[in-house]
Amino acid sequence: MSVLLLQLAGPLQSWGASSRFARRSTENAPTKSGLIGLLAAAQGRSRGDGLGDLAGLRFGVRADQPGVRVRDFQTAHHADTGEAMPVSERFYLADAVFLAAFEGDGALLEELHEALNDPVYLPYLGRRSCPPARSIPLGVREGGLEDALNGHRWLAAEWYQEKRKREPEVELGAWIDVREGETAHHELRDLPLSFAPEHRRYAMRGLEYTRVTVANPQGAPPPPVPAHDPIAALGGE
């Protein structure tokens, strides 16, 4: 088994799994459909092409820096006619960093990694107005999904690591696809069957939530309290 690792960092990201009409929400972490779309776009697949090979990869994501949810109240007007569009509410994660991983066949993952280094369509973080702030691919490595998420260094920004410097080790939340036959903690309708514009289809995906401990490079124990014993100065009773 091999694992392809991706980092998703940017001023804004938005990962919708259940949005309808004018309220466009975001999940707390990247969705499988969002990242499969990103990989397919990097390879230059068109909307109607098959996704079976990508959807079959096992997916996991770790929240290295959870970010802050922001709400945009959008009052757009048509560029030519000036006509008002429906007022829409859009939600984003600001200043978030995630580590995402796909587990599967090594040859396919190598192809995807190459495609990300030289993408046909540019990648974005869930919505086209959300460009990535760092290079997305982190490489392909041997081993399982859990090991990759456990073993990778903390990707949070230095200011965020500094903020948690009282914790030499930090706990990060991670959402991982359950294996066949296992019970899911949580289900999300974000397993893409087709991105064809006339009829997008998604299936349910079972996830489990775990916590991963990583070292904090900025971590420092609190300064020691100086010793002070006034009784010692008084001598014996």
Added chain:
Amino acid sequence: MFLTRIRLNTARAGARKFLISPRAMHGAVTKAFAEGLPAPEAGARVLWRLDRNSRDEVYCYIVSPERPDLTHVVEQAGWPTTQTWETRDYAPFLARLEAGQRWAFRLTANPVHSIRRKDGEPTKVTAHRTPRHQLGWLLQRQEANGFQITAKPEERRRAPGDDYEVIVRDRHAHRFGKTESDGRPNQVALTSVTFDGRLEITDPGALRRMLTAGLGRAKAYGCGLMTLAPVD
């Protein structure tokens, strides 16, 4: 004068009550004296301080004109069958203090100043909030209280303003309700801060007075007690 030390068992609910509430600790210290607290006019008064050396090593120090009985504190917040409190006669130690001696000190205090925000407004007592101003408050009081904080050698200064052998730590803002003697409810807000450093005695008389009468405000609530320890 007597110097007393009692260790608190932080696993017990009674100790937690003392740790979070300066009012509860004040009450317990007050009840250690059968005759009640001496009148403040007498000069020397009862002072106390909590030293949180680590999560489970917490001491309460008390300086008092009378010998305290802390049985009730041991019963509520100590180790009643194995450990009690230590009380030592403080007077011989105070008598030994001489100008020129160097000591390590620890002081928990409530540094405040009086300010008005605009002309004509009455002044209001306000806490110093930053370590720099809190240290400034202590430096202003050193001459009148008979000590001088040791200057740091040039090569060990790490930043501008890091001129003295002292650290400012454990800053806490407390806020709690109390009932005044006339029955009206009141709110107490105070900021306590702990100074650890080294000093040289310049006027033993003034220093003795300060060690037994306290420094600054909020003396009932665990502020104002300075203790000395040998410099290692």
